[in-house]
């Protein structure tokens with residue numbers, strides 16, 4: 001996780017900055033990002049995956065600073081909307097290092113991508129082929145990939161399994177849709193097919209699904225070669241690399257993933273008589289998740305039956321993950337030392353529904369009281385990017401920490417922000 005240290009009991013620092021200082025200066029709830037942790041994770045990927053294009057999956061978390069870090073570290077970017085694309089390019093990210101995804105790209109998404117000149121567009125459905133070719137225009141040529149369903153089941157939760165047949169993404173090999181789409185793309189002179197893409201799921205902690213995906217994808221590349229005489233130069237295996245949310249949980253070993261995937265790719269290509277394609281990967285969570293910490297103040301403590309409810313000043317509007325996927329976090333008390341024994345507590349948010357539970361089984365000091373500060377580690381990915389303004393609660397700010405200094409990256413959503421778009425009566 002973020003380079004946390006506990007210099008004296010009860011005081012937790014990230015990158016040399018005590019978290020309670022951040023809470024005092026920026027208020028809570030707040031999200032803290034350890035810049036060097038993000039950069040280190042980028043470098044770990046680049047050294048673990050030589051000769052590989054590493055794209056950061058922007059959906060995990062995006063802001064201008066993040067865009068700059070990713071650019072400076074030499075990664076590419078995976079975006080899936082005009083919004084992510086606009087922020088990236090106005091933030092200075094080179095368009096040719098951007099890949100556009102999406103199972104339902106809007107005319108605006110495609111028009112912006114073409115106007116800005118993104119590196120590749122990943123085709124996800126048959127109707128997109130003609131639509132994209134028409135949008136490119138007779139004189140243009142756009143590099144594309146085709147997203148394929150390899151028929152591999154993987155991922156931390158049903159809602160984030162994307163490699164199986166029975167879900168909305170990609171084109172099936174089993175049913176022949178992928179082969180058909182590839183044939184059509186090859187027949188469009190406005191489209192240059194650089195390779196195939198798959199993303200089998202998210203929060204995967206085992207290398208085996210990736211190896212199964214490699215075999216299926218190389219099998220398809222070989223079929224394309226036999227049928228069309230075309231050698232596709234690129235293979236994008238998506239992201240999905242799992243991280244540890246609580247002490248004792250196992251993250252996917254990136255070095256092992258790289259070794260195993262590249263060995264499998266080499267052997268599958270040798271068997272198929274194909275050259276080894278250039279590998280592309282798209283990690284999101286693993287680059288930013290462990291670098292983030294969420295801070296909340298306790299507003300109420302309530303004993304009901306056998307349970308102790310601890311209510312904080314944020315909740316499912318800034319972190320919908322426990323409600324959506326049943327994910328467990330390990331919140332901890334910071335800012336004061338205590339000798340009180342640990343007790344089992346349910347940390348809940350401030351929103352108007354009973355499912356607004358941030359942590360059903362937190363272990364916290366039994367003397368926890370209103371005014372206390374809680375830190376939730378591993379909060380960098382899919383929190384703020386999935387945040388809403390439910391109950392018209394403004395979204396929290398993002399504060400970067402580096403070398404003992406904190407600076408604001410994204411300000412808190414104000415009451416003025418929350419009401420500004422409401423223009424009718």
Ligand code: LLP
Pocket residue numbers: 057059060078101160199201202203238239240241282283284285286321325381382386
């Ligand atoms: N590439 C594609 C095409 C994707 O759809 C995704 C994630 C990624 C890469 C990055 O996956 P990652 O490395 O971050 O696992 N909201 C869920 C996760 C949804 C992931 C969606 N696609 C969560 O909070 O767990």
